[in-house]
Amino acid sequence: GYLPMTVQMSVMISTEEIQAKVKELGAQIDAHYANSDKELVLIGLLRGSVIFMADLCRTISKPHELDFMTVSSYGGGTVSSRDVKILKDLDGEIRGKDVLVIEDIIDSGNTLSKVLEILETRSPNSIELCTLVSKPSRREIELDVKFLGFNVEDRFIVGYGLDYDQKYRHLPFIGLIARAIHPGDDKAGFIVTTLLGIAGSLVATYGGRLLGL
Template sequence: MRKTIKILISKKDIQKRVKEMAKEIVKHYKNLSNELILVGILNGSFIFIADLCREINVPHSIDFMRVSSYGNKTIQNKKVKIIQDLNRNIYNKHILIVEDIIDSGNTLKRILQILKSRNPKSITVCTFLDKPSRRKSKVFVKWIGYSINDKFVVGYGIDYAQKYRHLPYIGYIL
């Protein structure tokens, strides 16, 4: 059965906001003494990180992690398993974690713990979408594309049962 999707954030608005975020990121990292690595969290961030990296005009490289949350049905008992780890050593590097969406913050909190244990020079986080009403773990996100209400969204890399990632906008399922 086909789902009805209502546009929440248009393609034009996404493009504009990504450029604005990139300008803020460039300003922050303009005087780097060490390498900047953008770390995309797969699968959802792949479109956002592709658009973002083309707008960031300070030297940087890209790497990816794929993680899975599993466990029983309670948030507190979920564990984060690394499915695909970084290919690079991040010791003494500046790390910018690039997320598609943050809701509970539990997975991001664990990713931050893992990456901090590898002694990077710095770690910051940017996300395209934030659902602050769903936050369970305290995490600091420096750059947020949009804060949204607690709706199930799709598009711009975000899926529903591996569908709808290709949509050039953010929509929600009616």
């Protein structure tokens, strides 16, 4: 059956801040590739990058292709087992082209470092990285990120492509999750949190009146 998950979320990066940054990055990208006569291709890593890539590509004036790749996430394995496999490869060739890899977020850096290894074997003219968000404190592998939106603390964030259990990607802002409880994981905790939440809203709504404030 369906049981909703309770979350408490606040806005960390607003829609307006994101849109301003996306425009800024588009201008930087245009400036960077202005003097290259090679074809430009944006490569998005599914699924997280789609929202950012869709907005970003519309701020880039230089004509370019879009292509996509899905790689396996390594889950919670040890560093040595963090092997990244291609689940869906690019549809087009990148030989001789300027490749710009687009990510929503760089965390440990494992995904992008493996993707770069794979793409470099295909002899592109150049490869650069663009990410909207980066968590530098989480980095296990250093990456040279040419186009960066926001450095953020290691907090639990969702929205604008970033998911929590495949949800919240559609939010136009980046939200900070303060607390999340899966009903399936912890039924007692879920019930307590829900009751406290309801009690809290009742107090927030009616408390003042009841207390005569």
